[in-house]
Amino acid sequence: MPSVSLRKRTVFFYIFFSYTVKKERKDPDAYFESAVQEAEIYMEKKKLWLALTVTVTVLLSAVSVGKEKWKQAVARTEKQRTEEKMQTTADDTPPLAALTFDDGPSAVYTPKLLDGLKERGVKASFFLLGRNIPGNEEIVKRMQKEGHLIGNHTYNHVQLNTLSETRAREEILKTNNAIYEAAGIYPQYMRPPFGAWKKNMELCVEMIPVFWNIDTMDWKTQDVSSVLEIVFTEIKDGAIILMHDEYEESVAAALAVADRLLEDGYQLVTVDRLIVP
Numbered sequence: 001m002p003s004v005s006l007r008k009r010t011v012f013f014y015i016f017f018s019y020t021v022k023k024e025r026k027d028p029d030a031y032f033e034s035a036v037q038e039a040e041i042y043m044e045k046k047k048l049w050l051a052l053t054v055t056v057t058v059l060l061s062a063v064s065v066g067k068e069k070w071k072q073a074v075a076r077t078e079k080q081r082t083e084e085k086m087q088t089t090a091d092d093t094p095p096l097a098a099l100t101f102d103d104g105p106s107a108v109y110t111p112k113l114l115d116g117l118k119e120r121g122v123k124a125s126f127f128l129l130g131r132n133i134p135g136n137e138e139i140v141k142r143m144q145k146e147g148h149l150i151g152n153h154t155y156n157h158v159q160l161n162t163l164s165e166t167r168a169r170e171e172i173l174k175t176n177n178a179i180y181e182a183a184g185i186y187p188q189y190m191r192p193p194f195g196a197w198k199k200n201m202e203l204c205v206e207m208i209p210v211f212w213n214i215d216t217m218d219w220k221t222q223d224v225s226s227v228l229e230i231v232f233t234e235i236k237d238g239a240i241i242l243m244h245d246e247y248e249e250s251v252a253a254a255l256a257v258a259d260r261l262l263e264d265g266y267q268l269v270t271v272d273r274l275i276v277p
């Protein structure tokens with residue numbers, strides 16, 4: 001906005017100019033008055049122009065700010081898209097499943113199963129019965145050496161929640177010791193027979209109970225196609241598949257399940273990967 005002195009100056013020069021050029025005017029007073037009026041009209045016009053200029057400038061700035069904001073919004077959308085894409089990529093990690101075997105080791109079937117798993121590069125989890133370890137120590141050692149998880153399934157396949165705490169502890173600790181003697185490790189995970197965990201037992205034996213979400217019923221049907229049907233009806237990311245390495249059909253079914261899961265893009269992991277203690 002022009003300052004007051006600038007306005008005064010403009011009026012003065014306008015009047016002076018008009019006065020000089022229009023000397024022929026005979027009535028200076030009347031002329032002065034009309035000159036002042038003209039000057040005022042001129043100033044009004046100037047004000048209008050100024051207002052117009054300011055408006056146009058403001059509008060242009062608004063457009064430019066808008067453009068900048070729009071650009072920022074587009075950039076943000078791009079960024080969000082990239083982040084979403086990265087998120088999708090993270091979600092593209094393969095689904096996981098764990099093959100778990102109870103009631104072993106079996107001198108006949110467990111080595112066959114271990115051979116098949118080794119051929120496929122698959123790691124599994126074995127929940128051993130303490131009473132099956134004597135005489136099969138080499139098999140337990142092999143499980144450990146080949147990267148499988150070894151867990152506890154009690155010594156005598158007992159239903160823990162029907163026992164006194166002392167008896168239950170004994171069943172668990174005796175099996176842990178047998179595993180330690182054979183493979184040099186103390187198991188951290190245990191599968192309670194019949195899925196019957198004794199309340200708060202984990203507090204006194206410091207073991208993590210592991211259950212399952214797909215029961216193949218292999219021990220009951222001893223039928224490969226039935227096991228496959230159950231597994232592939234119920235399969236999902238994070239599946240813990242329950243089987244028993246004490247039947248010929250269970251070994252065949254387990255290896256067929258492994259092949260098909262690998263084909264379907266599953267990653268077969270030991271069960272500790274799927275358990276959040």
Ligand SMILES: [Zn+2]
Pocket residue numbers: 102103153157193194
């Ligand atoms: Zn069992």
